Amino acid sequence: xxxxxxxxxxxxxxxxxxxxxxxxxxxxxxxxxxxxxxxxxxxxxxxxxxxxxxxxxxxxxxxxxxxxxxxxxxxxxxxxxxxxxxxxxxxxxxxxxxxxxxxxxxxxxx
Amino acid sequence: xxxxxxxxxxxxxxxxxxxxxxxxxxxxxxxxxxxxxxxxxxxxxxxxxxxxxxxxxxxxxxxxxxxxxxxxxxxxxxxxxxxxxxxxxxxxxxxxxxxxxxxxxxxxxxxxxxxxxxxxxxxxxxxxxxxxxxxxxxxxxxxxxxxxxxxxxxxxxxxxxxxxxxxxxxxxxxxxxxxxxxxxxxxxxxxxxxxxxxxxxxxxxxxxxxxxxxxxxxxxxxxxxxxxxxx
Numbered sequence: 161x162x163x164x165x166x167x168x169x170x171x172x173x174x175x176x177x178x179x180x181x182x183x184x185x186x187x188x189x190x191x192x193x194x195x196x197x198x199x200x201x202x203x204x205x206x207x208x209x210x211x212x213x214x215x216x217x218x219x220x221x222x223x224x225x226x227x228x229x230x231x232x233x234x235x236x237x238x239x240x241x242x243x244x245x246x247x248x249x250x251x252x253x254x255x256x257x258x259x260x261x262x263x264x265x266x267x268x269x270x
Numbered sequence: 271x272x273x274x275x276x277x278x279x280x281x282x283x284x285x286x287x288x289x290x291x292x293x294x295x296x297x298x299x300x301x302x303x304x305x306x307x308x309x310x311x312x313x314x315x316x317x318x319x320x321x322x323x324x325x326x327x328x329x330x331x332x333x334x335x336x337x338x339x340x341x342x343x344x345x346x347x348x349x350x351x352x353x354x355x356x357x358x359x360x361x362x363x364x365x366x367x368x369x370x371x372x373x374x375x376x377x378x379x380x381x382x383x384x385x386x387x388x389x390x391x392x393x394x395x396x397x398x399x400x401x402x403x404x405x406x407x408x409x410x411x412x413x414x415x416x417x418x419x420x421x422x423x424x425x426x427x428x429x430x431x432x433x434x435x436x437x438x439x440x441x442x443x444x445x446x447x448x449x450x451x452x453x454x455x456x457x458x459x460x461x462x463x464x465x466x467x468x469x470x471x472x473x474x475x476x477x478x479x480x481x482x483x484x485x486x487x488x489x490x491x492x493x494x495x496x497x498x499x500x501x
Contacts, residue, residue: 186298187305205299205328210337217341225294235298 171211173254174201176239176247179221185234186212212237220246272307272321274300281331284413286353287342295338303327332490339415354416359427362407362478366428369403370396391469400474401481403428408482412489425482429475436467 178184178192190203215221220243226236239247278300285292303324310320328334343350373396404425411424423430440463447454 185301187302190302205302206330206334206337209295209299209302209334210341213338213341232301233297234301235294 353414358410400477404478404481405485
């Protein structure tokens with residue numbers, strides 16, 4: 161069954177998926193998502209940070225200040241074990257949505 | 271070198287969080303904008319254009335502020351409501367009531383509109399002051415990140431509180447009179463309620479709302495013009 165929060169789930173899935181490859185700070189995350197989706201998904205400040213703070217409150221990601229080699233401080237986010245656990249059902253839900261849309265498209269073209 | 275922290279702090283001035291948490295959010299957003307700006311500079315943009323583009327990434331700063339507050343305070347919806355509605359609402363109510371009492375203390379007489387049985391009393395100087403109190407309520411609520419609806423509710427709070435009091439007290443008073451066996455003239459009661467409703471709810475409510483809406487409009491305009499401004 162596809163949940164009601166599917167739209168908001170797009171952003172959650174994108175962030176959790178990109179963090180699965182390793183810790184990133186906000187800007188890197190936005191760039192990585194944009195690059196990997198060839199510009200189809202773009203995060204603004206207003207869409208990225210409130211989402212990160214919500215995910216952090218839920219305990220799915222954890223942010224910590226780190227200093228880069230250039231001496232800059234950036235807040236890097238990591239996927240927690242709880243976040244990794246949650247990623248799997250979200251992926252399933254999305255796969256179900258894509259299958260449903262595929263079926264619907266076939267029916268529409270028939 | 272541009273002070274991104276100061277730019278962001280100015281735009282997120284109404285971010286009511288614990289000082290440490292607020293500083294972290296400002297530092298994080300500043301770092302993000304700095305990275306965007308540097309990327310644009312590497313692409314060959316002028317500094318002015320790069321800064322403008324970076325700042326425009328935030329879109330509506332007021333919206334960003336509200337979303338951050340909502341995300342950070344998700345576990346404390348009551349606290350958020352207190353700062354966005356109850357405190358500005360009661361502030362408007364207390365100040366407007368105190369001002370009316372002060373005017374009455376100095377012998378202000380109400381302006382009588384129509385005489386005879388349809389007399390409506392209007393305290394004109396008090397009514398003229400209400401847009402200011404409405405605007406104050408709207409400003410305080412807006413600073414706490416209140417949405418448009420909450421800001422308007424906060425500005426019209428005194429009229430809403432009086433409506434509540436009327437709705438509660440009128441049936442209560444009638445019931446007492448009926449229990450005590452006194453005759454109740456319902457048409458007279460209805461006339462009194464209507465006149466008092468106009469004097470104490472409708473006209474003051476409209477004045478408060480006018481101030482609240484104007485303040486909200488001004489704050490929104492200022493916020494959106496600041497979004498694209500370069501300091």
